[in-house]
Every structure is written in C-alpha cells, then in structure tokens.
Amino acid sequence: MERFPLSEPVAADQTAVSKKKTAYPKIFAPAVEGREKRKLGAAFGLSNFGVNLTRIQPGAASALLHAHSRQDEFIYILEGHPTLVVDDENFQMSPGQCVGFKAGAGMAHQLVNRSDSPVSYLEIGDRSPGDEVNYPNVDLVAAMNANGQWEFRHKDGEPY
Amino acid sequence: MERFPLSEPVAADQTAVSKKKTAYPKIFAPAVEGREKRKLGAAFGLSNFGVNLTRIQPGAASALLHAHSRQDEFIYILEGHPTLVVDDENFQMSPGQCVGFKAGAGMAHQLVNRSDSPVSYLEIGDRSPGDEVNYPNVDLVAAMNANGQWEFRHKDGEPY
Numbered sequence: 001m002e003r004f005p006l007s008e009p010v011a012a013d014q015t016a017v018s019k020k021k022t023a024y025p026k027i028f029a030p031a032v033e034g035r036e037k038r039k040l041g042a043a044f045g046l047s048n049f050g051v052n053l054t055r056i057q058p059g060a061a062s063a064l065l066h067a068h069s070r071q072d073e074f075i076y077i078l079e080g081h082p083t084l085v086v087d088d089e090n091f092q093m094s095p096g097q098c099v100g101f102k103a104g105a106g107m108a109h110q111l112v113n114r115s116d117s118p119v120s121y122l123e124i125g126d127r128s129p130g131d132e133v134n135y136p137n138v139d140l141v142a143a144m145n146a147n148g149q150w151e152f153r154h155k156d157g158e159p160y
Numbered sequence: 161m162e163r164f165p166l167s168e169p170v171a172a173d174q175t176a177v178s179k180k181k182t183a184y185p186k187i188f189a190p191a192v193e194g195r196e197k198r199k200l201g202a203a204f205g206l207s208n209f210g211v212n213l214t215r216i217q218p219g220a221a222s223a224l225l226h227a228h229s230r231q232d233e234f235i236y237i238l239e240g241h242p243t244l245v246v247d248d249e250n251f252q253m254s255p256g257q258c259v260g261f262k263a264g265a266g267m268a269h270q271l272v273n274r275s276d277s278p279v280s281y282l283e284i285g286d287r288s289p290g291d292e293v294n295y296p297n298v299d300l301v302a303a304m305n306a307n308g309q310w311e312f313r314h315k316d317g318e319p320y
Contacts, residue, residue: 007267009244009251009259012236041234044260048232048286049209051260072208074201076172076282084169091169099169100204100211107167122236124284126208 007044012053013120015043023150024064025160028140034060034113040122049126056082056119062111064135070128073101075111080119082111103128108136167204172213173280175203183310184224185320188300194220194273200282209286216242216279222271224295230288233261235271240279242271263288268296 018037022029034057041051056062062075065085075084076098084091084099086109093099093111101109113119133142133150140160142150152160178197182189194217201211216222222235225245235244236258244251244259246269253259253271261269273279293302293310300320302310312320 007246007259007261007265009237009253009257011256012258013256040236040258041232041260044234045262045265046232046234046260048263048288049234049284051234051236051258051284072201072206074204074206074209074211076200076211077169086167093169094171096171096173097169098172098200098211099167100201100206101167102205103208105167105205122282124209124211126286128208 010043012038012040015040015053018052023152025140025152028064028138031061031064034058035062047127049124052123053078054121054123055079056111056113058113058116058118060113062121062123064140065108065110065137066133066135067106067108068101068103068125069130069132069134070103071126071131072103072128073109074124075099076122078120078122080113080117081115082119082121083114085110085112103131108134170203172198172200175200175213178212183312185300185312188224188298191221191224194218195222207287209284212283213238214281214283215239216271216273218273218276218278220273222281222283224300225268225270225297226293226295227266227268228261228263228285229290229292229294230263231286231291232263232288233269234284235259236282238280238282240273240277241275242279242281243274245270245272263291268294 015038022032036055038053077093082093131144139154142152175198182192196215198213237253237255244253291304299314302312
C-alpha cells in the first residue's frame, strides 16, 4: 500500500492557515472575523473526522451559537481563556479544559473570546452524513449535502 | 430534547482514569504497562469518535506497533518527548506536534516513551465499522465485532 506523503510529525501551529475564512452567508461572516483555522487532520489525509487548530482573537467567536443533529463535537483548550456559551449559560474555560457536545442533544454552543489575549483550541468533529445545524439566535439553518458541503437556508427554507 | 448530564467544561487531567488497562491478550499486556487513559469523549456521551487523554510513563508504549484498515487516527502531544515509530523509522516528538494516520495507508505506528519523564497526548480515533488492525511485529490481528468490541486472533485465524 502507498504511504501517505505527509506521515511525519509536524508542529501544529506551523501548518498552513485555511484560506477559506468561513462558509457562512456573508451577513454572518463578521461573527467569526478574527478566527483562524489550521486543518490538522486534512494535512495527514484524514477524512473520517476533522481536527482543527483554531485561534480566535479578542472579540471573535468560534462560530455562531449552533447545535448539530448528527455530528459529535469536542473542544480542548490549548491557550487563553474563552467563554463557552451553552444555550443561555456561560462558562469560563482555561487551558487543559475540554467539553463535548453529543449530536442531537440540542445544546447550542459557541466559544467567545471576551479576554484581551488570543485563544487557541483543538476542535474535533466527525463527518456523519445528513447532519443539520440549527442556529437558534439567527435566521439560519445548515445542512450538509451529498458532496460534504454546507448549504445554508433561512428558517423558512429559502436559500441564502 | 434532553440535555446530556455532563455538558460543562472539565479539566481533562482530572477526569477518571479508565479502569480497563488494555484489551490485548495477556501476553501482550506488558507492552502497555505504564499507560493510563482518560476517555474524554465518552465523558460527554460522544460515540462517533473517541478522544483519550493518554499518559505513558518512561519505558511504556502507546500500543503495539499497529495499522488500522478503516479507522483514522490522530495524535497531539501535550507533554513530554515520545518517540514516534512509523514502520522502521523513528521520530522525536515534542509538545505542540501532531501526526495523523490515514486508515488503510498501511503505516504501522506506536509512541514509545524512551525519555525519563512522563508523556501525555490526545489520541483521536473514529468508530468506522469493520475495522481490522494489523500488528506487523507480533502474531496478532484484531477485528472490531458488531458490538464494537475487539476480537484478537493469531495470524492463522486461531482466537486467543
């Protein structure tokens, strides 16, 4: 069998920053301005799950508040002190802390950097087909299409 | 929908250590003596992939040298300086470094702690059904059964 070209260890924070800033419709892009992702799993050809090293600057968020229907999500904080928002609760997080969100459990979540220093974390999510994402605070829903790409709609079903 | 009981952040290194030391047949258990796993993903009810915080003491290994047929694997070093063995190559790893192994690519791998300090890392693997594990250096193969449990056999098919 062929060996995947990149099979040696790499320094996670020296891998390439993802050029695509966000898949969100333009009006929602400001929420994640100041967010930078490095796709670590993809760097090694992994496709069953994704592992990103994500950095959010002060004032930025990891994502809009959201919940997945089929894809589990896991976060491990490497640097800084983000605020984890889960529905209407807030939790202060520190390096070495982690949290997971079971798909379908309905807990909407996001990390927000309300500190004055950068926050870095690992985020892991799987690629279960048929995933849908609900954004309770805004007029947005997302569904993963057969090509693995996100399609965004208004809550009345109208595409963006 | 019901909220999963554990939905608040936790300090990863304060979660419970897994009681089951290894699933290996007894004669292979010494290879991972000195290894301790905390099942972080399971602590939050995640089932699509696993995230473990694993610590290996000097002289211990992460696993026997092995390669998965269907499950991707990813490692991120948090503490210490393990040696990554990939087939017949050795790489020194440091905190902040990561490596991934694409399922089916045939690269057999393990981390060995040849230093005199503990090594801690995050390991992520998915749960793709039908996974098989080959151990090139010993008379062992593993297959995940329909209940998600590992079954170990000799290479001639004889069960352990």
